[in-house]
Amino acid sequence: MGKTIIISNRLPVQLQISNGDITAIPSVGGLATGMKSVHSGGDSLWIGWSGLTEEDIPKELEPKIDAALAEHGSSKVKLTEEEVDGFYYGFSNRTIWPLFHYFLEYSEFQLAYWESYKKVNQKFADAILANTEDGDTIWVHDYQLMLVPQMVRKERPNVSIGFFLHIPFPSFEIFRTLPWREELLEGVLGSDLIGFHTYDYERHFLSSVRRLLGLEVSFNDITMGDHVIKVDSFPMGIDYKKFSDAAKIHYNRAESEQSELQQRLNTHKETDPDAKFILSIDRLDYSKGIAKRLNAFEYFLNKYPQYKEKVRLIILAVPSRSNVPQYQLLKREIDELVGRINGEFSTVSWTPIWYFYRSMPFENLIDLYTSSDIAWLTPLRDGMNLVAKEYIATRTDQTGVLILSEMAGSANEMNESLLVNPNNFEQTADALDEAINMPVEEQKARNSVLQKRLARYNVEKWANDFMTSLKSQKEREAANVSH
Numbered sequence: 001m002g003k004t005i006i007i008s009n010r011l012p013v014q015l016q017i018s019n020g021d022i023t024a025i026p027s028v029g030g031l032a033t034g035m036k037s038v039h040s041g042g043d044s045l046w047i048g049w050s051g052l053t054e055e056d057i058p059k060e061l062e063p064k065i066d067a068a069l070a071e072h073g074s075s076k077v078k079l080t081e082e083e084v085d086g087f088y089y090g091f092s093n094r095t096i097w098p099l100f101h102y103f104l105e106y107s108e109f110q111l112a113y114w115e116s117y118k119k120v121n122q123k124f125a126d127a128i129l130a131n132t133e134d135g136d137t138i139w140v141h142d143y144q145l146m147l148v149p150q151m152v153r154k155e156r157p158n159v160s161i162g163f164f165l166h167i168p169f170p171s172f173e174i175f176r177t178l179p180w181r182e183e184l185l186e187g188v189l190g191s192d193l194i195g196f197h198t199y200d201y202e203r204h205f206l207s208s209v210r211r212l213l214g215l216e217v218s219f220n221d222i223t224m225g226d227h228v229i230k231v232d233s234f235p236m237g238i239d240y241k242k243f244s245d246a247a248k249i250h251y252n253r254a255e256s257e258q259s260e261l262q263q264r265l266n267t268h269k270e271t272d273p274d275a276k277f278i279l280s281i282d283r284l285d286y287s288k289g290i291a292k293r294l295n296a297f298e299y300f301l302n303k304y305p306q307y308k309e310k311v312r313l314i315i316l317a318v319p320s321r322s323n324v325p326q327y328q329l330l331k332r333e334i335d336e337l338v339g340r341i342n343g344e345f346s347t348v349s350w351t352p353i354w355y356f357y358r359s360m361p362f363e364n365l366i367d368l369y370t371s372s373d374i375a376w377l378t379p380l381r382d383g384m385n386l387v388a389k390e391y392i393a394t395r396t397d398q399t400g401v402l403i404l405s406e407m408a409g410s411a412n413e414m415n416e417s418l419l420v421n422p423n424n425f426e427q428t429a430d431a432l433d434e435a436i437n438m439p440v441e442e443q444k445a446r447n448s449v450l451q452k453r454l455a456r457y458n459v460e461k462w463a464n465d466f467m468t469s470l471k472s473q474k475e476r477e478a479a480n481v482s483h
């Protein structure tokens with residue numbers, strides 16, 4: 001049994017440097033949690049970028065940093081500021097991200113970004129090659145590293161390689177516009193197993209492989225010479241128990257132990273028991289449809305004026321990629337929309353939108369989930385959307401209504417929510433009205449089904465299913481070759 005190497009753009013630890021001392025703090029994100037069962041003990045290594053560029057790291061601190069990372073089973077890939085600009089902010093986030101989310105007009109096709117992407121992918125592949133031997137298993141994550149599987153396969157044909165894409169794979173008509181489309185596909189095809197969140201993304205990928213590379217595709221197997229690659233969908237779950245346990249603690253907290261946020265939310269509920277909180281949480285990203293949601297909210301207030309002074313929309317937007325121009329423009333647009341709508345509708349005792357532009361500690365996230373009558377999550381495109389799953393997991397009394405975009409991968413598994421097309425303001429306004437008036441019994445009936453499903457298909461099961469499938473694919477291939 002070889003070892004397991006996980007590779008992603010960012011490491012699952014945050015480095016803090018102060019007065020020459022280094023601390024590596026483990027991240028609490030979904031991926032890090034999900035990989036716990038895969039990334040444990042001395043037999044696994046996580047390779048990625050630390051978040052600090054070479055220019056940020058004083059040479060003399062390097063051994064200390066490496067030691068701090070090694071304690072967490074991690075090893076860093078060194079990137080210069082220029083590489084981060086070209087590879088991460090450039091090709092990853094100005095070419096692939098917009099294209100794969102159907103924002104073709106935002107996608108920049110610059111040769112310099114592509115060159116940087118290739119160079120940095122080779123750096124990640126070299127980091128794997130320096131640490132791997134025959135029989136090892138390598139799991140490559142996401143759109144920043146699509147060339148890595150082939151780069152590793154070329155040098156080490158006898159390792160198992162899995163690749164998982166966390167964002168949508170677009171339809172062939174969108175994907176074909178990319179000047180480096182064949183190279184990207186061939187890069188991923190160095191894997192033994194390729195995973196997506198949904199069957200649709202899988203289907204789109206297979207169609208691009210067939211039409212652009214002319215390869216033989218049978219059901220979900222791709223044959224490339226004597227190499228057979230399996231393609232499948234693995235919808236990512238959440239750490240269900242962590243969210244439901246945190247919610248239980250939240251509900252049982254004495255007033256003196258409650259956060260200021262929770263106390264404020266409670267006071268509002270006590271003064272007006274009919275008031276409804278509608279929650280919207282996303283990274284500030286154009287794919288999440290925040291500006292459109294604000295416009296739809298204005299439409300809703302005009303269509304259903306009876307809810308004025310009754311509903312409050314809480315918008316939590318997490319700062320993201322703020323040095324990419326599109327994100328700066330979007331931030332300005334959202335600031336202006338919130339200002340305009342609040343200016344138009346506010347009264348002395350009511351502000352319709354509460355807007356937070358920041359990251360929040362986990363406890364406050366739970367305060368918001370548990371205090372909101374409705375979660376309104378309507379991305380224009382989203383690989384999965386874990387926030388929708390987290391909201392349902394925290395509703396331990398089974399009340400609460402989820403309004404979810406059809407364009408989110410999670411919509412496939414969350415049919416019991418109110419599914420809407422985020423571009424349809426009429427339908428969205430009616431869904432808000434339906435959510436506000438939904439009988440408690442109906443809320444409970446819908447949520448109990450969702451909760452059962454989410455508790456079962458949690459993030460640990462996702463990671464284990466992927467690893468099991470990768471193992472059996474490698475065995476299948478070995479059996480074929482020996483025949």
Ligand code: ADQ
Pocket residue numbers: 030166167236281282283316317318358359360361362365382383384385386387388390
């Ligand atoms: P994201 O686009 O980041 O992920 P999402 O799946 O919703 O989107 O995950 C966001 C995470 O950030 C959630 O776990 C949430 O709890 C956390 N979060 C949100 N707001 C926060 C705040 N203010 N403070 C702190 N934490 C906050 C990408 C893809 C998704 C896909 C995931 C996983 O774009 O489609 O679901 O990867 O594959």
